[in-house]
Amino acid sequence: MPPVLHRQAEDPGHRRPGCSLPGAVRQEGSRTEEERHREDQQEHVTHGAAGLAGPNPDPSADGPLAGIRAEHADLQEQLADPAVHSDAVRARKLSRRYAQLSALIDAEDALHAAEGDLQAGQELAEADESFAAELAGLQAAVDTAGEHLRNLLIPADPDDARDVILQIKAGEGGLESALFAADLARMYTRYAERRGWRTEVLSSTESDLGGYKDVSMAVKSKGSADEPGVWSQLKFEGGVHRVQRVPVTESQGRIHTSAAGVLVMPEAEAAEEVEIDPNDLRVDVFRSSGPGGQSVNTTDSAVRITHLPSGLVVSCQNEKSQLQNKEQALRILRARLLAMAAEAAAEEAADARRSQVRTVDRSERVRTYNFPENRISDHRTGYKAYNLQLVLDGDLDAVVQSCVQADQAARIAEFEAAAAS
Structure with missing residues (x-):
């Protein structure tokens, strides 16, 4: 019997006890x-x-x-x-x-x-x-x-109704991994469009051939109380996604295996929800690189924020102004602190339950995209389907629901x- 997903959080009346x-x-x-x-x-x-x-x-x-x-x-x-x-x-x-x-x-x-x-x-x-x-x-x-x-x-x-910030980072596999990261970003964007959600790229670092070394994007719902929140559907996407295919850089036609990591975090609904002491931040500015217009490499518009107590580092360079990049970086930082606080609370629980979606940066392989077989496999639920291109075009409902149902069970x-x- 395939493993099921573990409970994500305590009930709304016991939200993140002792969270600090x-x-x-x-x-x-x-x-x-x-x-x-x-x-x-x-x-x-x-x-x-x-x-x-x-x-x-x-x-x-x-x-x-x-x-x-x-x-x-x-x-x-x-x-x-x-x-x-x-x-x-x-x-x-x-x-x-x-x-x-x-x-x-x-x-x-x-x-x-x-x-x-x-x-x-x-x-x-x-x-x-x-x-x-x-x-x-x-x-x-x-x-x-x-x-x-x-x-x-x-x-x-309790976070099911929240919007999310989703980060995708290329892993092992070089340029092919970066191309796969771009494929995943496109997949989630198309899925959001199907659901009537809005997406916004907050930060990205492009690679050669049009891939992403890393990309951060916000996914927002229409805010209806009668519809599932973004977190309730995308929280199971966190983890290592593996691809098996012949890279465009491969001249011998050999199949390579590459991977990209996905981190999904519930977004703070207001800046006041997560207070950050300005004295705990180190803000560095530098010149942006890559596409972005005439101001690229001419002004110090890119921003890197280090949260000293936790060691978290967030960089943004997509916007044209330093102020806009700083605001986007703080937005991502709040979401990461929110996720860290929730994980700390889970560790304090008496039964030591760990949210499986919180283990995204711990090399947990969650899904494989096999191009030669046109197959997608979820390793947590045992779900398999032979419609890989449809899934990459945003038809994620079946694989997402397999995770939702396993979690409910x-x-x-x-x-x-x-x-x-």
Whole structure:
């Protein structure tokens, strides 16, 4: 049986506990009374949800969703306040949470309705045996509704609604690896176009023959609370991607194996979400290289930022002005600090779970693109398909969903194990 993906993060009520980095302090590190209250509600729901492991969850008003319904009503009041919408980031977070809770409440209501139908059918069957044939279908409806509600109650990755910053770096293979990095960048750009997302190249270093030594790009959704966020779909792309093909530089027709590394990071929704002390930064400027117009190699517009406490280094040279390059570099730096903080929190968890998408820079091979066989293989889920060119043209839905489903299966297994203990 192929390995499944591990759980990515704790539930929203326990977001990144004890998350701290020198020189990078998250605003939500100091929890308010409201946040602590929300944690208590989520804990109540998670523990109470154990009753949903079977087909007949507790339908009473004091059941596992009592706290969720109270939070839902509170969010409805907040979203009705025009003052809330003056802060776009806060309004977006509240809307996403409201949509999440609405789905839970709708699922519980559907379960109660199915249970009511089953009870009515049982009463009719006692009076008239001809109704007994309907009971199996009514019981199946209850089981399906209960399973749907249980799945919704499984703690989700709190970053799923976020946009991402995606970095691709050429690895072993020289020019061929750089060309493959460009192929991956094009693949993700086409995939984003299919989803209605926007992409923006933040920084890139080109190689000969039109490849990329490295490229950083932002991928943004339309911000709809009803659609999956970019992180929920692209977080499994992190790791080493391997290509097997005859390079354009190969004169003997031999197949070579090259690789490129992909790093996917949830993007901070606002600069204030990750505070960076200016004293912790060393900013170097230098002349940009490669395509870029008349100002290339004539002005010190390129920027390299070193975050001294963590040792992270980010360079940007795509923009024409030094200020613009600095802003883009800081944007990437915030995302990397956010990812580091999340990984540090995962390491502190009692069961030492490690997010498999966070191991992108640890040489974990996740996928192979085999041109001679027209095959794409995901090494985590066992997914294989023989439509390589379609995938490289952005048709990534099937391979992405194989990862999403494997991750969901792992979450369900953890949930059931916790409910049984």
